[in-house]
Amino acid sequence: MATHAGARNFDDDCALLDIGGETLVLTHDAMAEGVHYLPGQDPANVAWKLVACNMSDLAAKGAEPLGVLLGYMTGANDARFLAGLEEALAAFHVPLLGGDTISGPGPQVLGLTAIGRATHRPVPARSGARPGDTLYLSGPVGAAMMGYEALRDGSGADSTAYRRPRALLAEGQAFAPLAHAMMDVSDGLLLDSWRMARASGVTIAIDTASVPIAAPEDRRADALRWGDDYQLLFAAPEGIAPPFPVHPVGRVLPRGKSPLVVDGVAANDPAGLGYQHGS
Amino acid sequence: MATHAGARNFDDDCALLDIGGETLVLTHDAMAEGVHYLPGQDPANVAWKLVACNMSDLAAKGAEPLGVLLGYMTGANDARFLAGLEEALAAFHVPLLGGDTISGPGPQVLGLTAIGRATHRPVPARSGARPGDTLYLSGPVGAAMMGYEALRDGSGADSTAYRRPRALLAEGQAFAPLAHAMMDVSDGLLLDSWRMARASGVTIAIDTASVPIAAPEDRRADALRWGDDYQLLFAAPEGIAPPFPVHPVGRVLPRGKSPLVVDGVAANDPAGLGYQHGS
Numbered sequence: 001m002a003t004h005a006g007a008r009n010f011d012d013d014c015a016l017l018d019i020g021g022e023t024l025v026l027t028h029d030a031m032a033e034g035v036h037y038l039p040g041q042d043p044a045n046v047a048w049k050l051v052a053c054n055m056s057d058l059a060a061k062g063a064e065p066l067g068v069l070l071g072y073m074t075g076a077n078d079a080r081f082l083a084g085l086e087e088a089l090a091a092f093h094v095p096l097l098g099g100d101t102i103s104g105p106g107p108q109v110l111g112l113t114a115i116g117r118a119t120h121r122p123v124p125a126r127s128g129a130r131p132g133d134t135l136y137l138s139g140p141v142g143a144a145m146m147g148y149e150a151l152r153d154g155s156g157a158d159s160t161a162y163r164r165p166r167a168l169l170a171e172g173q174a175f176a177p178l179a180h181a182m183m184d185v186s187d188g189l190l191l192d193s194w195r196m197a198r199a200s201g202v203t204i205a206i207d208t209a210s211v212p213i214a215a216p217e218d219r220r221a222d223a224l225r226w227g228d229d230y231q232l233l234f235a236a237p238e239g240i241a242p243p244f245p246v247h248p249v250g251r252v253l254p255r256g257k258s259p260l261v262v263d264g265v266a267a268n269d270p271a272g273l274g275y276q277h278g279s
Numbered sequence: 280m281a282t283h284a285g286a287r288n289f290d291d292d293c294a295l296l297d298i299g300g301e302t303l304v305l306t307h308d309a310m311a312e313g314v315h316y317l318p319g320q321d322p323a324n325v326a327w328k329l330v331a332c333n334m335s336d337l338a339a340k341g342a343e344p345l346g347v348l349l350g351y352m353t354g355a356n357d358a359r360f361l362a363g364l365e366e367a368l369a370a371f372h373v374p375l376l377g378g379d380t381i382s383g384p385g386p387q388v389l390g391l392t393a394i395g396r397a398t399h400r401p402v403p404a405r406s407g408a409r410p411g412d413t414l415y416l417s418g419p420v421g422a423a424m425m426g427y428e429a430l431r432d433g434s435g436a437d438s439t440a441y442r443r444p445r446a447l448l449a450e451g452q453a454f455a456p457l458a459h460a461m462m463d464v465s466d467g468l469l470l471d472s473w474r475m476a477r478a479s480g481v482t483i484a485i486d487t488a489s490v491p492i493a494a495p496e497d498r499r500a501d502a503l504r505w506g507d508d509y510q511l512l513f514a515a516p517e518g519i520a521p522p523f524p525v526h527p528v529g530r531v532l533p534r535g536k537s538p539l540v541v542d543g544v545a546a547n548d549p550a551g552l553g554y555q556h557g558s
Binding site: 014015017019020021022024026027028029030031032033034035036066067069070071072073097098099100101102103104105106107109111113115117 | 293294296298299300301303305306307308309310311312313314315345346348349350351352376377378379380381382383384385386388390392394396
């Protein structure tokens with residue numbers, strides 16, 4: 001994708017833009033029916049997720065949300081979508097600033113742009129991890145997986161974590177001044193750790209037993225490969241004491257043969273580490 | 280569509296956001312294949328138009344573009360799209376800051392968010408026209424219509440105005456300090472004048488003979504109802520002398536029975552005045 005003067009950090013999930021002594025954090029996510037959600041899903045949950053994934057991108061930058069713009073294609077139940085959108089905007093304390101509404105002949109496609117203000121500079125990128133850092137995770141992974149399976153199987157178990165994920169905005173703002181590198185776990189802890197290591201030119205060693213999971217122990221391997229929990233993953237010096245719980249899950253090492261080492265075994269290929277997006 | 284605290288001017292094409300002593304101007308446009316463009320169209324022209332229509336929204340606010348975010352669904356010829364995108368970004372001197380690329384099962388849907396900086400405050404809205412103002416147009420309408428027909432008929436006549444519309448960014452910045460109300464003509468001069476009158480609570484009287492057209496005289500009525508030229512329409516005191524040509528095409532009157540009077544005849548219905556978007 002082309003860039004011109006003024007763009008920075010294009011390989012991150014967000015772009016930064018300096019204006020009037022502030023740094024804006026900008027992100028855009030698109031979702032297509034049939035790819036990112038299914039026609040049978042509750043449009044209110046689709047709306048929530050669209051907002052949450054953008055808010056999580058801002059959280060990973062320590063940004064305070066200022067507003068969103070929505071590109072909305074009308075769908076099967078616009079009232080349900082708007083209801084979920086309202087709930088999400090209220091939950092994340094972010095205003096809808098504007099957007100565009102269209103009709104189209106095919107499956108629904110949605111886009112959301114989120115604008116935030118950096119609360120700490122430099123804004124943490126995924127590329128800043130340094131050998132000697134500890135790798136921290138903000139909380140357990142696997143809850144969204146369990147919620148998805150509860151919905152899929154109609155088991156009646158709680159599916160909130162999958163349907164209505166939180167975005168850790170307050171946590172991100174607290175971690176940003178401490179973090180050398182930060183990102184949200186959107187495609188799986190192992191895959192996103194691989195990406196942070198690649199971007200930072202280091203090797204990250206994960207100790208899987210130390211990863212908190214919100215799933216049965218026999219699902220640990222799956223929980224490490226599921227995204228959608230939107231936990232924050234960051235590299236920072238050992239011994240930090242932020243005002244939110246953090247869990248050390250690994251260490252940052254000088255770049256070795258592979259960007260990722262899992263329980264002492266080098267991972268040479270990102271395949272199998274998490275959710276891989278299509279082109 | 281829902282709004283929360285912080286949103287302003289949601290009925291305009293742009294949202295405004297104050298930050299760091301500056302005012303950001305934000306706009307988002309979505310386009311669907313089969314609705315806003317046809318499968319056979321050159322993707323390079325589609326990309327250009329997507330950028331141009333957003334840049335024109337910024338122009339109508341007197342804003343200087345800072346960047347765009349693209350929501351891109353892959354299509355039949357991504358390389359051609361990117362080529363057109365590059366050309367448009369270079370032409371309008373605006374960087375691509377980021378975005379999202381997805382694949383989808385249906386017709387292509389594109390979204391573009393543009394971020395600009397207001398060069399004059401208050402930022403002109405479409406709602407500020409005052410009785411006594413003159414209505415000005417930045418240049419002729421009808422060129423895009425003629426270009427479209429040249430393409431459609433394969434006549435070989437110049438179609439540049441339709442394929443590669445300009446956005447009048449420099450003009451918008453020059454007019455903003457003078458304008459009580461401003462908007463771009465995207466759906467036809469008559470329909471957009473109706474909208475400015477409605478938003479401003481006034482009546483606008485158009486003298487069609489004074490409207491410059493880039494079409495044969497026998498197509499005047501059509502040229503007044505075609506958008507896509509992206510001329511700027513603004514209400515300002517009589518006798519202004521901006522550094523770009525302007526054409527007085529009407530007058531702003533106290534609100535009468537109808538928001539629009541065309542050559543002395545009240546228009547009571549926006550139908551037939553220009554291009555009406557679907558829901």
